[in-house]
Amino acid sequence: MINIPNERNRNKTAIFVFEGDSYKMIDQATIDRIMNAAQIVDVVSEFVTLRKRGVNYIGLCPFHDEKTPSFSVSPSKQICKCFSCGKGGNVVHFIMEHEQLNYYEALKFLAKKYNIEIQEKELTAEQIQARSTRESMFVVNNFARDYFADILKNHPNGKSIGLAYFRQRGFRDDTIAKFQLGYSIDARSGLANEALKKGFKKEFLVKTGLCYEADNGDIHDRFWSRVIFPVHTLSGKVVAFGGRTLNTENKRIAKYVNSPESEIYTKSNELYGIFFAKQAIVKADNCFLVEGYTDVISMHQAGVENVVSSSGTALTTGQIRLIHRFTDNITVLYDGDMAGIRASLRGIDMLLEEGMNVKVVLLPDGEDPDSFARKQNATSFQEYIQQNEKDFIRFKTSLLIDEAGEDPIKKAELIADIVKSISVIPEAIIRSVYIKETSQLLHISENILVAEVTKLKREELSKNRRILKREEAKEKEQQEEKSSSPRTSYIPTEGQEGQEFYKFERLIIQTIVRYGNHAICNIVNSEGEEESISVIEYIINDLRQDELEFYNPLHRTLLEESKRFIIEGHQGEISRFFLTHPNPEISRLAADLVSDKYQLSKYHTKSQTITTDEERLDELVPTLLINFKNALVLTEIKHSLQALQKPEIIRDPEKCNSLMEHYLELKQIQSVMAKKLGDRVIIPPSI
Known part of the structure; x- marks a missing residue:
């Protein structure tokens, strides 16, 4: 995919992509219609179960494994963001990441969803390129x-x-x-x-x-x-x-x-029937799990659509987490094959470990979900489920207790097996309920069960700590190797975001994306008239005076695009301009920069007046710029000192004197910066 200026209007951008034996184009006007129509909550909720929290929505992140929701969707900003793995962006970025599509394909996906016609224009044969x-x-x-x-x-x-x-x-x-x-x-x-x-x-x-x-x-x-x-x-x-x-x-x-x-x-991450079942799973807040293709199809035909299959393989963590996006509740359907049921019990423990609420239904003798569903309609099927479902612990206990009989050794093994299943449940309250129920079923002291569960939890915690220590030791070793390698320049490369000036550079860019076209101050022009200066104009002029530029290439591009926003006289919020930008890298960065991990509670806004960043731009922007310059100077001082200690510099008086003069000049500049900063300190957030 490439971005090429539209010949009829150089100020507009079009999206071009290889399609068949030629390039196809989507113009900016169509992109704008798609972006205006595509509501991010509407799109994301097709793939993630969202719950309202304040003005935003939250859910389990679809891009990494988690048990506590950290994926936030903002309907007002039209962006999403996972504050754990960091992935997110606008609605197009979400579809690109989730469906593994390029920018062009994601736009077509959304256009189809919202019935927006895309007028595509073919380009010349010279521009043809191979599909991925x-x-x-x-x-x-x-x-x-x-x-x-x-x-x-x-x-x-x-x-x-x-x-x-x-x-x-x-x-x-x-x-x-x-x-x-x-x-x-x-x-x-x-x-x-x-x-x-x-x-x-x-x-x-x-x-x-x-x-x-x-x-x-x-x-x-x-x-x-x-x-x-x-x-x-x-x-x-x-x-x-x-x-x-x-x-x-x-x-x-x-x-x-x-x-x-x-x-x-990747077989372990796919479930047969999930595409046809996802909406029904959300509606019923429950998912039926079966074994084969025909089980799924027969149940759909009987009117029970919230059903998926692991396709005859052992259940995997990836498949469980796919279901968990849509519901916390799962009902496993078994036929009468006891050997098959025992073999699948480990998969049920995995469901419990992932925080799922598990029910089990044993179908009548000689029936499997396929044959049973063909004899039922949706109503009779649901009635049978309600009458025969058991929670997993009760089911497992009744299944194994018959085998144990009066044999004390086998009974002890049974208790250990049940305790192991309870110990993997992440919620302490649910564990407590199951311990109480198991105590009554097996006629064993509740205190003994609590002690055994606690013992297993401690062993698991100790094991995780050992793994974590090994990983930390390995990471420390890698960092030591990296730090011991020679450095030739303080100018950051990609991945050197740890530099202090890099943090302030990003904060300046964040301010541009959020408030770039807002007025920061007024000046009197050559004609004696008062005119306002925007944040963008202030930052560009300030950097130009000191002959500075941003080191991150994407930041430089974004600054240039902000100039275009001012020059072309775009209307509306600048954040919208960047969030809908046809360059996916720019729009993705913009979405990241406008995301807020925390919201101020209504309690604080009622009890006191809160001064926002927007209201103190005249203080915030100059301070960020001084911090940026100060961090640059401090970094250069550090590298100058390192250079002065090199043997080849010490042996060369001319180079040594030149470096010393440069070092002293930097110290003077740093002294001036320190006076300007005074007691004002801006601590960069986690960005």
């Missing part, structure tokens, strides 16, 4: 999905074998279409040959796992002669496939074959 690997893999997967679906509906074998199988399972045509089910013919290279004929590259057919390469260089289909289940991401993109064989006689053929992991597919 990830984009190409998704395109190949889309082709395969359509190919398999077409075979199912129109190919003689697809209709007589694949479609017949799905109808035998009781799936209606609308359900088959909804889940985009398909069929792959009994030909080793049917998909491969069709894809190559359509111009798709062999490289991406192999990378997606749709095909594999033989020793002789030929490629063959992975899913041939199977019914196909596409696996969708949270946003509905096809990320992988599952294929089921209908040949039950040949025991050497695997019943299910799944896409291997790739650059776009």
Whole structure:
């Protein structure tokens, strides 16, 4: 993706991207319409369960693992921000990060959501560039999905074998279409040959796992002669496939074959059916967890849509956290297979550890979620759940107590197993409730259970401390190695934000983004008229007088763009100008700079008058600039002293004298700065 000035209006910016065999363009006017229509709370809430807190909303961050919400969404500023991992931005940045899209694709995603028509203009052939690997893999997967679906509906074998199988399972045509089910013919290279004929590259057919390469260089289909289940991401993109064989006689053929992991597919982070279930999960504030593809589909068809599947694999932490974005409550559905239930108990402990409220339902003998759902409607299914669900601890106790019988050793093992499950629960109150219930069920002293849980918690804490100490020791060693390496210049490179002047540079940029077009003072011009000076003009003139510039390239770009804002006479808040800027780096930085981790409570605003930064710009901006310059001087003094201690400088009187003169000059400047600063101290926030 590139930004190119629009020929008709140099002051406007357009977004250009490679599409098919040419470049496509979205002009700034369309971008503005998309940004105005896209409400960030509306968009984010499709992927994260948000709760109102003050004027903002909070939820669990979708970009890293957490149990306590730190992801904040501001409807007034139209930005989001995680104050733990730091990710966030405006609505386009959120979609870019969450869906792994580029800027252009994220705009199209939002335009489609809000029914905004995008008029795209093709550019010349000279500007064509290759698609990225990830984009190409998704395109190949889309082709395969359509190919398999077409075979199912129109190919003689697809209709007589694949479609017949799905109808035998009781799936209606609308359900088959909804889940985009398909069929792959009994030909080793049917998909491969069709894809190559359509111009798709062999490289991406192999990378997606749709095909594999033989020793002789030929490629063959992975899913041939199977019914196909596409696996969708949270946003509905096809990320992988599952294929089921209908040949039950040949025991050497695997019943299910799944896409291997790739650059776009990590099995442990995906759940089958999550795209179709997410809204129903939020509405019901509960998620049903089942094992297979057909379990999910049959329950949807029965009217129970808040259901996902781990696709026959052991439940992972990534999958649990995906569910946790939408609800705290999960109900696990089991058939009567006791061996399978015992094997999955560890997964239930993981659910408890992640703070989920877990219920368990045992289906009637001989039934699995697929077969049971086909005999029910949504009402009767929910009635059965309500009558038969148990909390996990009670279920696990009743399951294992029969095995233990009167054997004291086995009973002790059972108690230890239950205690281990309780100990992983993060909430102390919930742990206490479960301890009390377990004490009554197993007829054992509550104090003994408390002591055992406490012992396990201490062991876990001790283990975590040992891991933390090892990590800290490793980090300290790396820092020592870094600090021992020679330095040639005090000018910061990317990643040297720890420099004091770098902090003040960022604070100055933050002030520009928030208040850049606000007046800071008035002056009398050459014609004797009084005119106001904006924050931007004040900062630019002040830096120019001392021949200084910002060291961070992005900060320099943002300062130049702020000049353009003033020169072109843009109206409205400058923060909006930067938040909707077509350069994603600038708009992302702006979103970060306008984010506030804390809000002042109503109690404080009622009891006293609070002076805001906006009201004291005449004091704040000059002080920030002096702090910036002072930090620069102090840094230069430090490096001058280091240079004076080098043997090669000491042996060269001319260089030594020159450096000494420079050092003394800097000390004089620093003395002047100190007088200007006086007792005023501005401590940079965590930015």
